[in-house]
Amino acid sequence: MAPRVLISDKLSKTAVQIFKDRGLDVDYQPDLGKDKEKLLAIIGEYDGLAIRSNTKVTEKVIAAAKNLRVIGRAGIGVDNVDIPAATAKGIIVMNTPFGNSITTAEHAIAMMFALARQLPEADASTRAGKWEKNRFMGVEITGKTLGVIGCGNIGSIVADRAIGLKMRVVAYDPFLSDERAIDLGVEKVELDQLFRRADFITLHTPLTDKTRGIVDAAAIATMKDGVRIINCARGGLVVEADLVEALKSGKVAGAGIDVFEVEPATENPLFALPNVVCTPHLGASTTEAQENVALQVAEQMADYLMKGAVVNALNMPSISAEEAPRLTPFVKLAELLGSFAGQLTETGLKAIRLEYEGEVAEMNVRALTAAALTGVLKPLLQTVNMVSAPAMARERGVTVEEVRREQRGAYENYIRLTVITDRQERSVAGTVFADAKPRIIQIKGINMEAELGPHMLYITNQDKPGFIGRFASLLGQEGINIATFNLGRKAAGEDAIALVEVDEPISDSVIERVAALEGVVQAKRLTF
Ligand SMILES: NC(=O)C1=CN([C@@H]2O[C@H](COP(=O)(O)OP(=O)(O)OC[C@H]3O[C@@H](n4cnc5c(N)ncnc54)[C@H](O)[C@@H]3O)[C@@H](O)[C@H]2O)C=CC1
Numbered sequence: 001m002a003p004r005v006l007i008s009d010k011l012s013k014t015a016v017q018i019f020k021d022r023g024l025d026v027d028y029q030p031d032l033g034k035d036k037e038k039l040l041a042i043i044g045e046y047d048g049l050a051i052r053s054n055t056k057v058t059e060k061v062i063a064a065a066k067n068l069r070v071i072g073r074a075g076i077g078v079d080n081v082d083i084p085a086a087t088a089k090g091i092i093v094m095n096t097p098f099g100n101s102i103t104t105a106e107h108a109i110a111m112m113f114a115l116a117r118q119l120p121e122a123d124a125s126t127r128a129g130k131w132e133k134n135r136f137m138g139v140e141i142t143g144k145t146l147g148v149i150g151c152g153n154i155g156s157i158v159a160d161r162a163i164g165l166k167m168r169v170v171a172y173d174p175f176l177s178d179e180r181a182i183d184l185g186v187e188k189v190e191l192d193q194l195f196r197r198a199d200f201i202t203l204h205t206p207l208t209d210k211t212r213g214i215v216d217a218a219a220i221a222t223m224k225d226g227v228r229i230i231n232c233a234r235g236g237l238v239v240e241a242d243l244v245e246a247l248k249s250g251k252v253a254g255a256g257i258d259v260f261e262v263e264p265a266t267e268n269p270l271f272a273l274p275n276v277v278c279t280p281h282l283g284a285s286t287t288e289a290q291e292n293v294a295l296q297v298a299e300q301m302a303d304y305l306m307k308g309a310v311v312n313a314l315n316m317p318s319i320s321a322e323e324a325p326r327l328t329p330f331v332k333l334a335e336l337l338g339s340f341a342g343q344l345t346e347t348g349l350k351a352i353r354l355e356y357e358g359e360v361a362e363m364n365v366r367a368l369t370a371a372a373l374t375g376v377l378k379p380l381l382q383t384v385n386m387v388s389a390p391a392m393a394r395e396r397g398v399t400v401e402e403v404r405r406e407q408r409g410a411y412e413n414y415i416r417l418t419v420i421t422d423r424q425e426r427s428v429a430g431t432v433f434a435d436a437k438p439r440i441i442q443i444k445g446i447n448m449e450a451e452l453g454p455h456m457l458y459i460t461n462q463d464k465p466g467f468i469g470r471f472a473s474l475l476g477q478e479g480i481n482i483a484t485f486n487l488g489r490k491a492a493g494e495d496a497i498a499l500v501e502v503d504e505p506i507s508d509s510v511i512e513r514v515a516a517l518e519g520v521v522q523a524k525r526l527t528f
Pocket residue numbers: 075076077078097100101104149150151152153154155172173174175176204205206207210211232233234258259281282283284285
């Protein structure tokens with residue numbers, strides 16, 4: 001059956017068309033974001049959910065989303081999605097990080113002009129027949145200082161446009177490098193300096209614990225008298241109650257607000273103030289931006305659901321559509337190695353080391369590590385997948401180490417996974433040959449070459465004559481057919497291992513009988 005996608009916010013119909021063209025079933029319900037109950041009732045039927053900011057993807061929605069594999073945000077901010085809950089459930093969350101940035105930057109610039117010349121008020125007064133030519137005295141933008149808080153994609157575009165308007169731009173962003181600041185032509189400053197120097201302040205950060213309330217009464221007190229503040233990023237960055245007071249006192253001469261602490265904002269103390277320009281979260285609302293984000297989100301979601309390619313995910317390493325086919329056998333190998341080690345690990349998992357050697361070291365090892373962790377954790381957590389595994393490992397305090405060696409050894413490529421527990425280290429290594437089939441090539445330092453099938457027996461035994469005969473006749477008595485039989489040993493007479501594929505599931509009693517055979521140290525059933 002084709003994967004099913006629900007679009008629960010207003011998106012350009014381009015998205016609907018792309019999903020259809022790519023062979024997905026699509027259900028376009030642009031007002032569903034408002035109807036929490038209905039969303040909860042139907043979300044279980046879908047593999048993909050495409051949204052903007054109206055749909056709140058809460059923990060409850062995620063819990064009800066039984067089949068969901070991907071949430072696509074046609075836009076940038078994902079604060080309306082509970083990403084930890086999605087990650088824990090193995091659901092990819094992706095956005096379209098550039099599609100609406102020019103448009104949003106233009107909205108901030110439009111807000112700046114609207115404030116400088118009080119356009120909305122002047123418009124309303126003129127339409128009312130008042131011709132209040134003397135009431136509206138504006139300020140020039142040229143030569144003024146613009147303070148940009150958050151100089152990422154949108155902040156940089158705003159800075160560029162402001163420089164074109166002959167403004168001086170100071171920027172505060174802890175992640176802005178000196179070189180980038182020089183390239184942009186902005187002066188990098190600390191936040192307190194920005195507050196002291198700016199005539200206009202515009203915010204372009206995400207809403208995080210660090211940025212929440214970044215503009216509050218204390219910050220406003222340090223600003224220039226008559227400063228103008230623009231927020232086209234997220235409600236909550238500016239403390240609305242503090243802004244209202246400062247607008248009333250005249251400390252802040254004007255505010256351009258596109259985003260609110262509570263949205264939809266149908267009532268707000270800011271609405272009563274004349275020196276405020278408000279828009280209903282319109283930053284991204286242009287024809288061009290909406291085409292961009294709809295097209296991108298649909299392509300990305302279809303690529304994931306149909307081909308396993310991952311682009312612009314916030315909770316999973318990227319896998320391009322081009323590399324997906326090449327990576328797939330290694331993803332399988334990494335998961336098999338993880339699963340092998342995971343099934344043998346009974347207690348106290350402390351750390352996992354992954355060594356990538358040869359060709360595979362140049363691949364997307366973050367994705368491969370995520371696959372290996374999935375394998376390791378699956379015996380403990382049935383629903384874990386590549387999205388949730390790294391977070392689950394972190395949560396459980398498991399250290400993950402990655403080593404890449406680009407030089408080749410005996411094999412063209414090679415992955416070794418070592419599980420470190422309270423009691424021991426256990427390594428298992430594998431490779432992928434030209435036939436794209438993953439194979440185990442080493443277990444606990446003992447060489448062998450084995451494919452893994454669905455039903456396997458893993459035996460450690462003493463390397464003494466007679467074991468194979470006893471083992472084979474036991475399976476014969478039980479009517480179990482051996483598919484493949486692989487043996488390896490450290491040195492003659494030392495520890496040996498056998499990895500045996502059989503054609504049917506192995507019962508507990510068979511395992512017990514194998515374990516009781518003379519010379520057997522340990523017998524384990526493994527399933528893949
Ligand atoms: N009003 C609207 O319709 C729209 C709003 N947005 C919002 O605009 C915001 C910015 O988007 P982009 O520029 O695309 O994001 P981005 O990720 O490219 O840039 C954000 C910048 O904020 C910086 N930052 C993070 N923590 C900071 C802190 N504590 N102080 C100062 N800077 C900090 C980051 O280093 C980064 O450079 C997002 O919150 C997004 O949701 C985006 C599109 C439309």
